[in-house]
Amino acid sequence: MKVELRFFAGVREALGVANESVDVPDGVSTVGDVRAWLRMRGGAWAQTLAEGRSLRMACNHEMTDPARRITEGCEVAFFPPVTGG
Amino acid sequence: MTRVRVQEADFDLSTEVAALRADNPKVGAVACFVGTVRDLNEGQTVQAMELEHYPGMTEKALEAIAAQARERWPGSDVLIVHRVGKLLPLDQIVLVVTTAMHRAQAFESCAFVMDYLKTQAPFWKKEKTEHGEKWVDARESDAAALTRWDLEPPRSAGA
Numbered sequence: 001m002k003v004e005l006r007f008f009a010g011v012r013e014a015l016g017v018a019n020e021s022v023d024v025p026d027g028v029s030t031v032g033d034v035r036a037w038l039r040m041r042g043g044a045w046a047q048t049l050a051e052g053r054s055l056r057m058a059c060n061h062e063m064t065d066p067a068r069r070i071t072e073g074c075e076v077a078f079f080p081p082v083t084g085g
Numbered sequence: 086m087t088r089v090r091v092q093e094a095d096f097d098l099s100t101e102v103a104a105l106r107a108d109n110p111k112v113g114a115v116a117c118f119v120g121t122v123r124d125l126n127e128g129q130t131v132q133a134m135e136l137e138h139y140p141g142m143t144e145k146a147l148e149a150i151a152a153q154a155r156e157r158w159p160g161s162d163v164l165i166v167h168r169v170g171k172l173l174p175l176d177q178i179v180l181v182v183t184t185a186m187h188r189a190q191a192f193e194s195c196a197f198v199m200d201y202l203k204t205q206a207p208f209w210k211k212e213k214t215e216h217g218e219k220w221v222d223a224r225e226s227d228a229a230a231l232t233r234w235d236l237e238p239p240r241s242a243g244a
Contacts, residue, residue: 006139008137008139008207008209009137009209009211009220010209010220054223058139058142058207061139061141061142061145061146062142062145063146063205077139077142077207079139079207079209080209080220080223081204081222081223082203082204082205082206082207082208082209082223083208083209083210083220083221083222083223084136084138084167084179084202084203084206084207084208084209084210085120085167085178085179085199085202085203085206085208
C-alpha cells in the first residue's frame with residue numbers, strides 16, 4: 001500500500017527528511033504499524049520513533065492515535081507535541 | 086462566521102475586529118487575544134524565533150477549533166490569525182477574536198480557542214538564543230488547560 005509520509009520540526013530534523021513516498025508491506029495496516037515499520041530502518045529512525053518518545057501522529061490532516069487504519073494513498077505525519085500560540 | 090488565516094505578514098487588531106463585526110448589530114461583545122514573542126524564555130534570552138507549521142492540516146485544525154467554539158457559544162463569530170516564519174521579540178504571533186451578544190460568551194469562547202489551539206494546531210516554535218537554536222518543549226500546563234473545557238488532553242502517542 002502506498003503511503004505519503006510527512007515529518008515536522010524536531011522529528012524532521014532528527015530524520016533528515018521532510019517528505020517521503022513509501023510502499024508499506026502487507027500487515028502494516030495502522031498508523032502505529034507504520035511507526036513500528038519505520039523503526040526497523042534503525043539509527044535515527046529507531047531512536048526518534050521509539051516507543052515512549054512523546055510523539056503526535058496525524059492521518060490525512062487529522063490528529064490520531066496509533067490504532068487509526070491507513071488507506072491507499074493516505075498522508076501519515078509524525079511530529080512533536082505542538083507549541084503554537 | 087469563521088475566518089482562519091496562516092500568514093507570514095503581521096496583522097492589525099483594529100482592522101481585523103472591524104471586519105469581523107461589520108454589519109452585525111447582534112454583536113454586543115468582542116474579546117481579543119494577542120500572543121507576542123517574549124525576549125526571555127526559561128531563563129534564556131531569545132534573539133529570534135522560527136515558526137513551522139503543517140500546511141493543509143493547520144488550516145483544517147484551526148477551522149475545527151473555531152467550529153467547536155461556535156457550537157458551544159451559538160451566534161459567536163471567530164477569527165484566528167497565526168503567523169509563521171521568522172519572528173523577533175515584541176512581534177505579534179497569534180490573534181484570536183470572538184464576538185457574542187454578551188461579554189461572558191465572548192471571553193469564554195476566546196479562551197477556549199486559545200487553549201485548544203495550544204495543543205491541537207500543528208505549529209512548532211524554534212528559539213534562537215545565545216546558546217544556539219532549540220525547539221520549544223510543549224508545556225504540561227497547556228494540556229491541563231483543556232480539562233477546564235471537559236476535553237481530553239491529546240494522548241502521548243508513544244507512551
